[in-house]
Amino acid sequence: MPLAVVTASHSPLMHTVAPRGDAQTAVDSAFAQARAFAAEFRPDLVVVIAPDHYNGMFYDLMPPFCVGTAAEAVGDYGTAQGPLAVDREAARHVVREVLAAGVDLAMSERMVVDHGFAQPLELLFGGIDAVPTVPVFINSVAVPFGPVCRTRLLGEALGRALLALERRVLLVGSGGLSHDPPLPTLDGAPPEVAARLIAGRHPTPGERAGREARVRDAGLAVVAGEPGPRLNPAWDRAFLDLLAEGRLKATDTWTNAWITAEAGNSAHEVRTWLACYAALAAAGPYDMRSSFYRPIPEWIAGFGITTAEPRRNS
Ligand SMILES: O=C(O)CCc1cccc(O)c1O
Numbered sequence: 001m002p003l004a005v006v007t008a009s010h011s012p013l014m015h016t017v018a019p020r021g022d023a024q025t026a027v028d029s030a031f032a033q034a035r036a037f038a039a040e041f042r043p044d045l046v047v048v049i050a051p052d053h054y055n056g057m058f059y060d061l062m063p064p065f066c067v068g069t070a071a072e073a074v075g076d077y078g079t080a081q082g083p084l085a086v087d088r089e090a091a092r093h094v095v096r097e098v099l100a101a102g103v104d105l106a107m108s109e110r111m112v113v114d115h116g117f118a119q120p121l122e123l124l125f126g127g128i129d130a131v132p133t134v135p136v137f138i139n140s141v142a143v144p145f146g147p148v149c150r151t152r153l154l155g156e157a158l159g160r161a162l163l164a165l166e167r168r169v170l171l172v173g174s175g176g177l178s179h180d181p182p183l184p185t186l187d188g189a190p191p192e193v194a195a196r197l198i199a200g201r202h203p204t205p206g207e208r209a210g211r212e213a214r215v216r217d218a219g220l221a222v223v224a225g226e227p228g229p230r231l232n233p234a235w236d237r238a239f240l241d242l243l244a245e246g247r248l249k250a251t252d253t254w255t256n257a258w259i260t261a262e263a264g265n266s267a268h269e270v271r272t273w274l275a276c277y278a279a280l281a282a283a284g285p286y287d288m289r290s291s292f293y294r295p296i297p298e299w300i301a302g303f304g305i306t307t308a309e310p311r312r313n314s
């Protein structure tokens with residue numbers, strides 16, 4: 001049974017900061033196209049692959065990869081709060097099969113997720129619990145990371161596990177491309193920040209509002225004409241080309257330091273895209289059906305949206 005892919009950058013500033021020019025309209029129509037692609041595919045299962053931003057995953061126990069057999073969203077940045085419609089049997093199947101394939105991953109019976117998962121579910125399906133879902137977390141923020149090839153191998157194993165389900169599975173990748181929003185790092189953090197990164201569940205409303213305001217202010221500063229955050233459109237376009245041409249193994253030589261230097265600390269979120277495309281490639285050759293890209297400094301994101309499906313026999 002078929003697999004298909006939608007990948008999209010996320011940015012919580014999408015709904016609060018108005019970018020200059022026609023970026024908003026362009027992104028809206030690219031999302032409309034992705035929504036139409038998803039609707040036409042008629043998935044009966046959606047596998048969302050996304051990072052976390054110290055809302056659900058912390059340094060008290062930071063897994064590189066985790067599948068939620070149940071999950072709930074915190075409701076940051078105005079996204080919905082509450083349970084995802086996790087297909088528990090499918091999630092447990094994925095955990096078993098990916099582990100059996102030799103790729104270590106964690107599972108959670110109570111995974112906590114943030115806008116990384118919620119935003120694409122809302123934009124593509126109208127809500128966080130609108131479709132049967134298997135949420136797959138890929139750590140893309142809390143250094144250190146394993147080599148990029150581990151993410152490709154996770155995607156391959158995931159693709160094979162999903163093919164065995166014999167269902168119509170849409171993989172949704174969330175995050176990227178080049179960007180560097182103001183997130184704290186554990187290294188050199190003052191004690192109160194370190195404490196939040198190690199075990200920061202259940203922040204007070206005031207703490208959450210403070211964090212969100214800091215990121216929003218970074219976007220508003222760009223609107224006000226201050227020099228924007230560092231984006232790398234050339235790197236982003238090269239990554240999109242690599243996916244479109246099916247050259248996924250080319251990323252095996254990428255070092256994490258190189259990704260950070262070229263594209264910013266949060267560019268590691270492209271791991272979610274790589275995992276989606278590696279999963280799709282497990283079903284054979286594929287074609288990218290649409291590819292949208294804009295650097296949008298006001299949203300602190302090299303903003304991309306792609307759709308892809310198995311190659312049709314000609
Ligand atoms: O405060 C946060 O959690 C970071 C928010 C954020 C901003 C821009 C692009 C992103 O990918 C992102 O996640």
Ligand SMILES: [Fe+2]
Nearest residue numbers: 116175266269
């Ligand atoms: Fe992010």
